[in-house]
Amino acid sequence: MSSDSPGKPDFGPEDGDEVSSPDLDTVMELLADRRRRYVLYYLQEEGSADVAELAEQLARWEGERSEKHRQRITTELYHKHLPKMGEQGVIEVGDEVQFVDLTPPFEEYLDLAARQERPL
Template sequence: MNTDAPDVTAGFAGGNSGISPALDATLDLLSNRRRRYVLYHLREEGSTVTLDELAEQVASWESEAGDPVDAERVLADLYHSQLPRLEEADAVAFDPEEGYVTLLEDDEKPISEYLDLAAREENVV
């Protein structure tokens, strides 16, 4: 038995060691490549894009990464799953009626720093 390993029996490491819930939420949000691609594109384009444009770009990056995908399937996943999740985390504003997605920047959240690290690692932007 390895006694040096952190105690994760309660579902998190370190118990009450001061680990930030915001950090946990950020890492969880960025754990999905498609959500990262959404955020990369929004930052690159100046924060607001159409849903169709976003789906096309995400599908293109995924295809370049070796996962050929149909932009219509990406659009459906963004609409029903990824964008609502990003909106719930206050990372984007999504208007399904008009079909626009806007990046919400907040200096109080660590998402930008970790997104920069991920972008460098993935060589996306």
């Protein structure tokens, strides 16, 4: 423990130190949602997809392929997940959603998550 801040572990960069990798909180926040992970798994493999294709694949992996369920996924992708991932530079959103090469720490966490839960 650091003597100047009780209760805070004494490892990692201190406030104000430069860090070249993505912020760990940002990485964990992006990977915390299953649908965002599923989008990233799919795009990591395919490179790009339109939103309808993503919604169809997510519905298939979630085991519920009804039109109503796909519509809910599509809405959530448009209004929640894709903007959040786009803001962080993980994907590029245009006519199609494009996968962006991830920095090594982010990619390692995504690969670890995929080994644990990757849908077939």
